[in-house]
Amino acid sequence: MFSDPDVIKASRKFICVRIESYESEENQKIVRSHLGGRFENTAFCVIAPDGQKRLTRSGRGPQHISQNFDDIAVIADQYKSRGDILNSRIPDFNSFALALNVSSADQKILLLIAGNEDEIAAAGKRIRSVAWDENVVGRFNYDFESDSGSWIAPLSSKSKRSGFYIVRPEEFGLEGEIVKLLPLNTSKETLLQEMAVANRDYAKRTKKKVYSSHVVEGRKQGKRIEMAMPFGEDRDGDGKIDHRGGAGNRRK
Numbered sequence: 001m002f003s004d005p006d007v008i009k010a011s012r013k014f015i016c017v018r019i020e021s022y023e024s025e026e027n028q029k030i031v032r033s034h035l036g037g038r039f040e041n042t043a044f045c046v047i048a049p050d051g052q053k054r055l056t057r058s059g060r061g062p063q064h065i066s067q068n069f070d071d072i073a074v075i076a077d078q079y080k081s082r083g084d085i086l087n088s089r090i091p092d093f094n095s096f097a098l099a100l101n102v103s104s105a106d107q108k109i110l111l112l113i114a115g116n117e118d119e120i121a122a123a124g125k126r127i128r129s130v131a132w133d134e135n136v137v138g139r140f141n142y143d144f145e146s147d148s149g150s151w152i153a154p155l156s157s158k159s160k161r162s163g164f165y166i167v168r169p170e171e172f173g174l175e176g177e178i179v180k181l182l183p184l185n186t187s188k189e190t191l192l193q194e195m196a197v198a199n200r201d202y203a204k205r206t207k208k209k210v211y212s213s214h215v216v217e218g219r220k221q222g223k224r225i226e227m228a229m230p231f232g233e234d235r236d237g238d239g240k241i242d243h244r245g246g247a248g249n250r251r252k
Helices: 005-011 025-034 069-077 096-106 117-126 188-205 211-221
Strands: 109-114 140-145 163-169 176-182
Touching (some): 096 140, 109 117, 109 188
Parallel strands (some): 109 140
């Protein structure tokens, strides 16, 4: 919805990995490895196709690596693709609750792919041409769920049907609204059209969030999400989370 055009342009040359920082200790170790042992909410680094070699220094975000995205894009030009993007898996979340919460934070429409494991596997392959379409890439989040119990409550849905659920996240990402439900055999053209319509409507109805005021309002309303790991940062790198007053073990 509010994606920067330069970021979208650069994303066509990169495979972007988003680490879910509070989902596991293993994930936090990855973040620490890029921040000299410290742990913060985010870390950023450009890594070679082998997944190991660092091509830039590490920092908390892209702005700590370079002030110009074109500088980073130049790195991608040194590595030629050896495969077809349509063979790439679609990014998925660890849980529907996290997918909904992150989509709210990103201010993006969420496409929920629901069904049994076989249906999800087949749908995941079929919609790669949708997820990697140049008119869509970088503008939506995706989540695959075979357990209807994980997503029915947040969506206040009575449906347990398999299908593509186009979901509009609410302000704090604890609930969502089903904009459209489409069968898993929906054509690429129809799915792209419905996603575009939902995205345009969402953009018109939604104001860009101001982080500081959003956090204040969330705390005032008691909005919280449970995370697998205690919320907080370890900026001094002593291996312990530096808890702040009122933060506790929940992320706000």
